Amino acid sequence: MTGVRTAIVIGAGPAGLATAVALGKAGIQATVYERGAALSAAGGGLTLWPNGLTALASFGAAEDVRAVALASPGTAMRTAAGRLLSATTGPELDRIGGQGLALHRADLLAALAGRLGPGAVRFGRRCAGVRSGAHDATVVFEDGGEDRADVVIAADGIRSRLRADVDPRPLRYAGFAVWRATVHHPLPAAPGLLTFGGAHQFGIWRLPGDRVYWFASAPVADPARAPVRPPELFHTWHDPIPELLDVTTPAELTLTGAYDCPPLRAWHAGRVVLAGDAAHPALPTMGQGASQAFEDAAVLAAELGSGTELDTALHRYHRRRRRRARAAWSQARMLARVGAWRHPLACRLRDTMIASAPAGAQRRQLQRLFTTAGEEARS
Numbered sequence: 001m002t003g004v005r006t007a008i009v010i011g012a013g014p015a016g017l018a019t020a021v022a023l024g025k026a027g028i029q030a031t032v033y034e035r036g037a038a039l040s041a042a043g044g045g046l047t048l049w050p051n052g053l054t055a056l057a058s059f060g061a062a063e064d065v066r067a068v069a070l071a072s073p074g075t076a077m078r079t080a081a082g083r084l085l086s087a088t089t090g091p092e093l094d095r096i097g098g099q100g101l102a103l104h105r106a107d108l109l110a111a112l113a114g115r116l117g118p119g120a121v122r123f124g125r126r127c128a129g130v131r132s133g134a135h136d137a138t139v140v141f142e143d144g145g146e147d148r149a150d151v152v153i154a155a156d157g158i159r160s161r162l163r164a165d166v167d168p169r170p171l172r173y174a175g176f177a178v179w180r181a182t183v184h185h186p187l188p189a190a191p192g193l194l195t196f197g198g199a200h201q202f203g204i205w206r207l208p209g210d211r212v213y214w215f216a217s218a219p220v221a222d223p224a225r226a227p228v229r230p231p232e233l234f235h236t237w238h239d240p241i242p243e244l245l246d247v248t249t250p251a252e253l254t255l256t257g258a259y260d261c262p263p264l265r266a267w268h269a270g271r272v273v274l275a276g277d278a279a280h281p282a283l284p285t286m287g288q289g290a291s292q293a294f295e296d297a298a299v300l301a302a303e304l305g306s307g308t309e310l311d312t313a314l315h316r317y318h319r320r321r322r323r324r325a326r327a328a329w330s331q332a333r334m335l336a337r338v339g340a341w342r343h344p345l346a347c348r349l350r351d352t353m354i355a356s357a358p359a360g361a362q363r364r365q366l367q368r369l370f371t372t373a374g375e376e377a378r379s
């Protein structure tokens with residue numbers, strides 16, 4: 001296999017679009033195929049962290065994304081009654097890598113797509129499979145069409161169809177579901193907030209333009225049978241939670257079960273390589289999915305653009321990314337586990353742990369995640 005000149009990207013989510021932008025910067029011509037008729041805003045709000053912004057900056061997309069996001073003046077955690085458990089100020093976050101941003105998925109995707117040439121994203125094309133050959137790969141679409149390129153990037157999300165060709169392990173359900181909505185509602189400037197009560201959580205982030213992104217998570221046996229609205233219990237929680245629930249219409253709500261799977265053994269097979277949620281399905285509790293996807297994009301484009309043989313480039317991409325993706329995955333699992341505690345004594349212990357966690361230890365853990373985006377294993 002020799003150097004790469006053309007790529008096909010499957011999926012126009014954060015991973016696919018960012019990878020296409022990064023590949024363009026590396027001199028590789030990329031075409032994105034998306035099954036949907038347009039960019040999908042499903043899910044609404046997202047938080048973005050300094051490691052994601054560093055990765056975006058490496059391929060020239062950080063400023064466009066910043067322009068559609070709101071920096072949060074720190075983060076805070078509270079009990080359901082509103083008692084403050086911990087607060088990290090903006091300047092404290094700056095000292096460990098930078099502040100988080102909150103933005104709407106639609107704005108993020110539009111900002112990334114805006115950096116691609118006209119026609120770079122082709123909608124309404126669902127990939128059915130890929131045939132890897134000695135000299136190129138052929139993507140087969142459900143409509144019977146085909147296209148070819150030197151390499152195929154599977155950025156087709158947590159339920160990736162192409163992941164099965166690389167590592168067929170199934171997703172596993174983590175026992176909770178998340179309701180999310182973005183509503184037009186003025187709120188005073190406040191830190192990004194996470195509130196704990198039993199095995200339930202509620203998060204609030206302000207977005208640009210007087211919009212608020214909120215999410216509520218609760219234990220649910222079967223997410224397919226969960227009610228459209230989050231449990232009534234949240235109406236008894238501190239302000240402005242009841243108010244946000246009241247102004248949200250059912251049409252504004254998205255309900256998603258939380259799934260992940262243990263780290264994959266490989267991220268590539270033949271000429272197909274995974275990126276984003278397809279490569280490292282993780283629980284949403286760290287809010288790191290898009291940031292990790294941008295790290296994938298930066299490292300994958302750098303390796304594919306390096307002129308080395310494809311096998312070597314893909315191998316180096318996996319080596320450079322696997323440890324950080326695994327760290328984000330395991331921190332998300334750990335948070336989900338602690339968040340699922342429901343016995344009152346366990347919950348009191350959790351509140352004490354959050355309130356008294358040594359600032360230095362917390363800071364070091366976040367600093368490791370927020371910095372050195374994807375650069376841990378050069379070889």
Ligand SMILES: Cc1cc2nc3c(=O)[nH]c(=O)nc-3n(C[C@H](O)[C@H](O)[C@H](O)COP(=O)(O)OP(=O)(O)OC[C@H]3O[C@@H](n4cnc5c(N)ncnc54)[C@H](O)[C@@H]3O)c2cc1C
Pocket residue numbers: 010011012013014015016033034035036040043045046047048125126127128155156157158160161178180256257258275276277278284287288289290291293
């Ligand atoms: C409840 C919840 C809250 C979250 N909160 C955050 C957060 O605050 N911050 C954060 O960074 N992350 C968050 N995430 C995770 C984040 O949404 C994902 O990590 C991110 O969307 C992954 O991007 P992706 O491009 O890999 O996949 P996706 O966003 O899933 O995009 C995949 C794209 O591929 C397309 N596609 C799929 N199959 C095919 C096919 N066969 N052919 C063509 N196209 C196809 C899909 O239509 C889609 O457009 C959250 C997730 C959940 C569930």
